[in-house]
Amino acid sequence: MNDLWSVRLKKYQQILLRYSKFVLNDHFVLALLFFTGGLGLGYSNFLKSLPSTIVWWSRPLIVIILVLVLQLGSLVSLLEKPDTVFLLPLENKMFFFLKYAFRYSFSAGVIIQSLCFLVAVPFLGRGIHLTIIEIFLLWLTQLLLKALYLERLLLSGYNDYFDRWWIKLLFEFIGPLVVLLVAVYLSGWVALLVVFSTLIVVHWQLRKAVVHYVFRWNRMLQLEDHRLRSLYRFINLFTDVPQIKGKVYRFKLLDTYLPQIKTPKNIFKFLYWRSLVRKGEYSSLYLRLTLLGCTILMFISNSILALLLTALFLYLIGFQLFPLYHDYDDIVFMHIYPLQEGKQLINFRQVLRTLLVITSIFLFGASIIAGHSIVELLEIAGIIILMIVFLTGNFLTKRAVKNT
Amino acid sequence: MTLKVSNLVGGYSQIPVLKNVSFEVHTGQVVGLIGLNGAGKSTTINHVIGLLTPQSGKITIDGITLQENPESYKSKIAYIPEIPVLYQELTLKEHIDLTIMAYNLEREKAWVRAQRLLKTFRLANKLEWFPANFSKGMKQKVMIVCAFLTEAKLYVIDEPFLGLDPLATRDLLNLIESERQRGAAVLMSTHVLSTAQEYCNYFVLLHQGKVRIQGTFAELREAYQNQQADLTEIYLGLTQEVTEHE
CATH class of the missing domain: 3.40.50.300 (P-loop containing nucleotide triphosphate hydrolases)
Structure with a gap:
């Protein structure tokens, strides 16, 4: 079982390593840098603006944030579908395999939780006046809550009782919420003690379940599949993941707004809009970047930085949408139907322009909220127009032709 | 021809x-x-x-x-591939619309023909579905409907x-014969x-x-x-x- 786990883990880490090259590409790192920079600046300004007394909302806020952070990271079991056939005879030994899985998942959890916690430390000190000891206790509590979160998943692999919605709610939201509230309002020691004793009880339950219940293959596979799917979906924003064939959603209400077919001239317009609305591959990227851009720009009062960021976001969005042009290359009918050449590019340009204009309106709105002067706003409008002309002009033609 | x-x-x-x-x-x-x-x-x-x-x-x-x-x-030309090729994000109705547009067919007439074909291949009540989720045989029928809709040469x-x-094999053979x-x-x-x-x-x-x-x-x-x-x-x-x- 040890061997099996290490082989699986190695394979999994190789996949992650390979994809991380695509995820951490130049564009994204640049955007991330700006984002963390902007966020850091905002955070430090926010800390400075806090009064010396404790504000009423600071404790609930940190509790909610910690509960949300707790949701990061699931059980990495690395089970695969054929296991139900090939590992069936090893069923009573599966627990050893799962122990490795738990150890790995918990280590990953400790890292993620600690990093997030580290960010919260300045606020814990300045916002709600916790001492070093109290912060340390809160950190331990958070880690144990994560262990509890993972133990429940493991337990549900044996005992379906722990799969009920209210148990899930209790372990993942209500329980942590109560415990963390106790920690910040009453005493860190009490909270820690409560989580620790719960953990012991749950662990004892798990030991019992392993002996008394049959391993629920399907449930654990489903869990792993779900986890991998969300991981791949994230990676799919940056590069093609063969395992993922993006799910298609109809969004029937939007049907009336989609272009209807009139002439062969706008056949690609018809296709591109449907791909955007229903496939989510590009639209999720578009929506996220637009939202991110707006959120950041709202807090940027420096006009030079605002200009740069506006240009950067338009470039990022436009550039990341370019592959949509080739979305239909694999469909044999696009080569067999009697289509006029050149219409594809014209259609794509129209679609891209519309999308960029919509984003621009939002980015401009965010700049207005940020309180720039009229002249600065005019500058921003100028850079928006320049960027749209640039992205939908020759640059697009060259890019599109280059990749065909 | x-x-x-x-x-x-x-x-x-x-x-x-x-x-x-x-x-x-x-x-x-x-x-x-x-x-x-x-x-x-x-x-x-x-x-x-x-x-x-x-x-x-x-x-x-x-x-x-x-x-x-x-x-x-x-x-x-109208073509029916060996392995059905479909647009993931288009409904059956939109597949037909697309074919009509690509071949620049007369809309009303083409839809009358489409309805007849859909009925023959028992797909008439599936117009709002995504054919990408159909079974192999049903996907193949969608291909047949879209191809024969065009009245190609x-x-x-x-x-x-x-x-x-x-049943579908027989219907397809009849269709080929009538088109011939x-x-x-x-x-x-x-x-x-x-x-x-x-x-x-x-x-x-x-x-x-x-x-x-x-x-x-x-x-x-x-x-x-x-x-x-x-x-x-x-x-x-x-x-x-x-x-x-x-």
Whole structure:
């Protein structure tokens, strides 16, 4: 079982390593840098603006944030579908395999939780006046809550009782919420003690379940599949993941707004809009970047930085949408139907322009909220127009032709 | 309408799969492209529909090659692929709309025809569904509906019977027959030889990338020197002969 786990883990880490090259590409790192920079600046300004007394909302806020952070990271079991056939005879030994899985998942959890916690430390000190000891206790509590979160998943692999919605709610939201509230309002020691004793009880339950219940293959596979799917979906924003064939959603209400077919001239317009609305591959990227851009720009009062960021976001969005042009290359009918050449590019340009204009309106709105002067706003409008002309002009033609 | 394939040499790489393939398909003909797996049927079809470019030789429809006038060449063809190809994010209705738009068909008339075809293939109540989630057989039916909707001059059909239930197979054969009578031509690749024998009126036997023999069924029997033989016997006999000679 040890061997099996290490082989699986190695394979999994190789996949992650390979994809991380695509995820951490130049564009994204640049955007991330700006984002963390902007966020850091905002955070430090926010800390400075806090009064010396404790504000009423600071404790609930940190509790909610910690509960949300707790949701990061699931059980990495690395089970695969054929296991139900090939590992069936090893069923009573599966627990050893799962122990490795738990150890790995918990280590990953400790890292993620600690990093997030580290960010919260300045606020814990300045916002709600916790001492070093109290912060340390809160950190331990958070880690144990994560262990509890993972133990429940493991337990549900044996005992379906722990799969009920209210148990899930209790372990993942209500329980942590109560415990963390106790920690910040009453005493860190009490909270820690409560989580620790719960953990012991749950662990004892798990030991019992392993002996008394049959391993629920399907449930654990489903869990792993779900986890991998969300991981791949994230990676799919940056590069093609063969395992993922993006799910298609109809969004029937939007049907009336989609272009209807009139002439062969706008056949690609018809296709591109449907791909955007229903496939989510590009639209999720578009929506996220637009939202991110707006959120950041709202807090940027420096006009030079605002200009740069506006240009950067338009470039990022436009550039990341370019592959949509080739979305239909694999469909044999696009080569067999009697289509006029050149219409594809014209259609794509129209679609891209519309999308960029919509984003621009939002980015401009965010700049207005940020309180720039009229002249600065005019500058921003100028850079928006320049960027749209640039992205939908020759640059697009060259890019599109280059990749065909 | 005449499809003329002359001295076609071609394939996927520098090494040709097809060696000097020549045949013709005329109006009112159902031509069966017969051969074992890997004989070159699909390769020939990919050349005809323009997915592959000939290394030498020529393919014309009414005297025009694809290179000379792609739009006119392609507007005469409707194609049914061996493995159904569908748009993931389009409903069945939108697939039909797209076909109508691509071939610039008259909308009302085309939809009347579409409704009739949908009814025949029992898809009429699935217009709002995503065909990408259908079973293999039902996807194939969508391909058939979209192709026959166009009233093309030449139908190119690759292994049409795989995955179809007996009822749909019969309906497809009836459809091919009625289109033939309307004046369309059909080029159909298959290795379901018994069906081919019954429904095709001209045969092109491919073997190892070459045309082994071509002609009507009577002509094939003549060449095989056995008036009782069926297509399977003729095919196996002729191809084995070639293999033994080598």
